[in-house]
Amino acid sequence: MKNIKFYIISLLVGTLFCTIHYFIKVNNDHLECETIISTKVDKNGNEMVKKSHLCKEKYAF
Template sequence: MNKKTVVIIILAFALGFGGTFFIIRSNDHKECGIVTKKTKDKSGNWVTTKEHICKEKYSF
């Protein structure tokens, strides 16, 4: 392998690692919660629906 190929491989690895680290650090779920809604269906049965709500700056 020549020098240019080695530099490109190292650069690609560094960018991939940096991107993964950014996603993990920014996706901290500090402002997340679970909202529970109870509704009646057509048969008159109570149906419970849970929804995960996040107010993150970056949502991946």
Template sequence: MPTKNTLIFIALLFVVSFSSTFFIIRSNDHKECETLLKKELDKNGIEVTKKEHVCKEKYSF
């Protein structure tokens, strides 16, 4: 049976992990991002559209 300290450590680890994930998701607002559309022809001559997500943020999580 786990000790009281082990259970407290596991609970604290869960809370810190959840809080960190929530912070990263909330702070990544993509205000300085844009989506580029590139149109190319493949080897069969069919036009293919590719979307590329480009961010200019200093820190992009």
């Protein structure tokens, strides 16, 4: 009886985890995000490129 309860609880936790993971993947579309590329020359004359990901969304996973 203990093993059956353990398997059922494990199955429910696994299903919940997969559902939450799928929800995050589907809703994380990055439509309001942009990549900003800035270049800078340091004191040795080397050109440095910096890429930054800027999101206007409230939550970005």
